[in-house]
Amino acid sequence: MTAIAEIRELVARFTGAFGAGDMETLRAVFSRDETLLFYGTQVNLHIVGWPGLERAFAHQFAAMQDLRVSVDPDSLVITVLAEGRAACVGTPRLRFQARMGERPFDLPRIRMTAVAERRGEGWVFVQMHWSLTDQEVVIAQEGEAAGEGAG
Template sequence: MAAIADVCELVARFTGALTDYDMEGLRALFARDADLLFYGTQANLHLRGWPALESAFMRQFDALAELRVSIDPDTLVVLELAGGRAACVGSPSLRFQARAGEKVLDHRNIRVTAVAEHRDEAWVFVQMHWSTAGQEVVVEQEGDGSTAAEA
């Protein structure tokens, strides 16, 4: 049960670090594996490895104001695996709020799944996936020259 509580805390630290624009906090939460995977809600947010994910977080921090990310803790499910050395995490209710220029973003009920591993006395994410149901929003991100539709 301690592993489940620790992974719930990892999720809370993740949403808190995003909301606080805390890159150092985010660095502590993700593995440095070359095959770290992050799949966001846009095609240009399908990333492999920490350097790509770090760059995406930095672009988002530069482009977004009033960022707030939360997960309803009552919807968070954590399954302990591998004798407490790994865990699967899921929730259908991540909320992502921000302002991009004059545009207000408020995406509710983003599905999030993740895999976390216990390494060197700490839990870290090794995979994360966000997806939306029935939403399509075109978002332009400065600096990467792309326009992508959220799906």
């Protein structure tokens, strides 16, 4: 399998695991060291290190129902770097759908960029950024209220 095909598979594993609330697979697709970065548009999603990201995922899984996450495969851009040891990944069409109580929502055009590194025989994300414009914070993290930090 080529590096690009492996990265496509990494993205598919991530979206499938996120949509299913599968923390075991999420642990496998992200670096679990202190250098992992995950940034969203809102300030409550500026996370450094796996423990913080794991808490954020668990918080979202507890608050949402019918979660579905997908990427338009035709929009996925992958550039392999460092002689096949790293890759940049991006799409303007990550889709995030869920329901919170009676409130459904659908965010069809989240911009997602990421850096993946080959670690041993596989790939993991070491950095990921999601951005969207003019959207409220859907899930407030601990100590914050929904609607704070939108930007």
